[in-house]
Amino acid sequence: MDKNGFSSFLLGLGVGIGIGMLFAPKAGADTRQLLKDKTGEGADYLKQRGSDLKDSAGDLLNKSKDALNRQKDTISDAMEAGKQAYRDAVNQPPTPTAEGPAR
Secondary structure (H helix, E strand, C coil): CCHHHHHHHHHHHHHHHHHHHHCCCCCHHHHHHHHHHHHHHHHHHHHHHHHHHHHHHHHHHHHHHHHHHHHHHHHHHHHHHHHHHHHHHHHCCCCCECCECCC
16 A cells, blocks of 8 residues: 555544544543543554654665665776776787788
C-alpha cells in the first residue's frame, strides 16, 4: 500500500473508531477516557513509526552517498588511466616503417 493509501486508511480507521465509541452504550466519562487513551496510543504509534522511517531514510541516504563516492572514485581512476595512456602515446618515439627511417 502506498503512503497516501496508508494514511487514508489510518484516518478512516480513526474516524470509524471515534464514531463507534460515541454511539457505544457506555457512560460519557468512560467513552471520553477511552477516546483519550486510544488517541494517546495512536500518537505513540505514529511517533515510533516516524522515528523508524527517519532511521530508514538516514540509512538509505548513507548508502546512496557511499555508492556515489565509489562511482566518483571509479570515474576518477578511469580518467587518470586515460590521461596516462595519452601521455605514454604522445611521449613514445615514432616507430620506423618499412618505407624507410623515421623523420
